[in-house]
Amino acid sequence: MKATIYAFALSVFGVSAPAVISAAVSKTIILAATADFPILKVDNFAQTRIEQGKAVISVDGDITGFAFGMAQTRFQGVDGLYDVTITTVQDGDGVCEYFLRVGAKDTDIFRQTGMKGGMMEDHTWKRLIIRRGELIGVAGNGSDSAQNAPGKGPRGFHMAHGRWSKLALVRVGDAPGS
Numbered sequence: 697m698k699a700t701i702y703a704f705a706l707s708v709f710g711v712s713a714p715a716v717i718s719a720a721v722s723k724t725i726i727l728a729a730t731a732d733f734p735i736l737k738v739d740n741f742a743q744t745r746i747e748q749g750k751a752v753i754s755v756d757g758d759i760t761g762f763a764f765g766m767a768q769t770r771f772q773g774v775d776g777l778y779d780v781t782i783t784t785v786q787d788g789d790g791v792c793e794y795f796l797r798v799g800a801k802d803t804d805i806f807r808q809t810g811m812k813g814g815m816m817e818d819h820t821w822k823r824l825i826i827r828r829g830e831l832i833g834v835a836g837n838g839s840d841s842a843q844n845a846p847g848k849g850p851r852g853f854h855m856a857h858g859r860w861s862k863l864a865l866v867r868v869g870d871a872p873g874s
């Protein structure tokens with residue numbers, strides 16, 4: 697079967713098999729927060745929400761404090777190793793933290809680098825094993841800063857909301873055992 701596919705690719709497209717495999721491996725999957733993450737409440741995590749008029753999911757730090765909220769989706773792509781990039785939205789009220797949960801495994805925590813309200817900030821986790829049908833969770837937390845105006849947060853300040861808009865998954869190889 698593989699030989700037939702390689703011969704077809706060579707005769708029709710004039711490319712060798714490695715180019716065909718490389719093209720298949722590097723396809724990017726975009727998962728939009730508001731369209732592709734239907735599970736907004738996960739056990740042992742704070743409630744997340746879709747913000748009206750914005751294409752983001754957030755955790756309301758004024759309600760949840762510093763607790764992480766998680767939204768989930770079931771992965772429908774091909775088993776593989778993926779570089780996964782999250783696009784977060786900085787908040788002028790604090791620096792938020794994020795992590796991914798793939799199946800039952802959590803990534804390291806990414807901490808935003810600044811508090812420029814509305815500025816997008818990306819972070820990439822490298823070579824995550826993701827299998828078709830696994831749950832992928834995105835967790836973000838509320839945060840505050842002593843520079844904030846008084847508010848409803850646990851320390852008396854207005855809280856940042858842990859906003860994120862999408863995940864981009866780039867397949868960089870096969871999953872072990874595939």
